[in-house]
Amino acid sequence: MVTVLHAEMFSEAEAARLLDLPQSTLHYWLEGGTRRGVKYAPILRSEPQGGRAVTWAEFVEAGLLRQYRRRDRVPMKELRAFIDKLRTELGVPYPLADRRPYAVNKELVHQAQISAGLAPEWHMVAEVSGQLLLTGPSEQFFDRVDWEGDLAAGWRPTADEKSTVRIRPDTRFGRPAVKGISTATIWEQADSGEDVEYLAKLFHLTVPDVRWALAYEESRRASSSNRAA
Template sequence: MTSVLDREMYTEAEAARLLRVRQSTLHYWLEGAKGPKKEYKPILRDKPRGSRTVTWAEFVEAGFLREYRRTHNVRMAELRKFIELLREQFGVPYPLADRRPFVSGKDLVFDAQTAAGLGVDYWMVTVAGNQLLLTTPADSFSRRVDWTDNVAVGYSPDANSDSPVRVQPDIRFGKPSIKGVSTEVIGEQHDAGEDTDTIAEMYALEASDVAWALAYEFSVRATTQAA
C-alpha cells in the first residue's frame, strides 16, 4: 500500500504554483540537470525518476527548500549533501517531511549540517545557551506543516502564519482549502458576484474563513500575473 508520503499528488506545474517557485526550479530540485561537462544530481530525489509528477513528500520538502532559498541564497551543492546525510542519519527517504529532525533529532541535524560543510548562515539548527534550537527559516517551515506521528499531513501555502488555508493530501485532492472547502471555489463564487456572508452561508463557513480564502486566492493571482 502506498504511504501518504509516496502518494502522487501534483503535476510539476501545479506544485510550482502552490509553492510559488518557478517550474524550472522545482524540476531541477526533483530531477537534477545535465550540463555540458557535469551532471547535477537531484536534491529531493536520490536519483532522477524521469517523472513530472510530484509526490506529497516531495511537495513538502520543496516547501522547505523554498523557505531556505527565500531567506538565504544557499549553495545547492552543500544543501544537496546535507539532505543526503539526513536521509542516512534518520533512515528515511524524506527526512524533511519527518518531524524528528525539527524536534527530537536536532543533534543529528547539527552533525549533518557540519559534515555537509554548510556555512553557519545556512544552518537548520544553531546553538544558544548550550541548547540546540531551530534557526528562523527551519522554525518557520516547521510551523507551516501539520504533523501526525512525525509525518507531514498538511501544509500551509499562505505566507501569513495566521491563515487557516491548508493543503492536505486527503482533502480536495491536495488543493488549498478551508474546512474542506476549496479556496478556488470560494474565489469563483466571489467572481460571480456573491458577497462574503452569502458565500459563508453556502458552505457553512464563518465570514472570516471566506475572507482568508479570498485573501489567499487574490495573492496567488497577483503572483501569477507578475510571473
C-alpha cells in the first residue's frame, strides 16, 4: 500500500541540508557505493534506484542513522542485514520509520541486532537488568518523531525537546515550520528588521514559537556556512 512514507519529499541535497549531513554520506546510505575496492549495497533501500529524490520514510530513517553517525565507521553490511531482518519480520518497507520497533517490538530488534552481527555502539536496544531498553541514540530519535499510530508523521530537526519547529510531509511541502508557518519566512521578516513581538502577532504565534523558529534558522545557516568554509 502506498502511503505518505513513499512520497518523494526532497532532493538528496535538500534532505542532506535538513539533516545536517554531508550529501555524500546520505547518498551512500541510500545508494550504496564502492569503498576500498569493496562494493556495498544501500542501507536504507532494498536496491539502488539511481535517482536523487528522497522519500519521507527515507528521510526519517536517515534521521535515525544520523544519531549514530561515525566518520568512516558505518557498518554497511551489518546495518543492511539488520534492517532487512526488521523489514521481513514486520512486513513493512520502512521499519525504522515505524513506531513498533521502538515501543512494542524491542525483543525483535534485539534478536535482529545479534543475528546481523551489529556492533554494540550501533544497537537500538540494550539489555539492562533483564529489561530491553532503547539506547541513547534511538531514544533521542524516537522522541524527535511525531507519531500518529505507528506512522512517523513529523520530525523535530533540533535536539532541544522544547522546540516547536517541525518537519512534516503535509506542511509546507516538508520544509521546517512552526505551527504551519515556514521558519525561513519568519527569519526573513526578522532579518528585514521586524521584532519578535510583531512577528508573533503577524503570524498568530507565541513569542516563544518565533524565538524557536529564529534559533533554528540561525543554527542552520551557521552550520551551512561552516560546511562551505
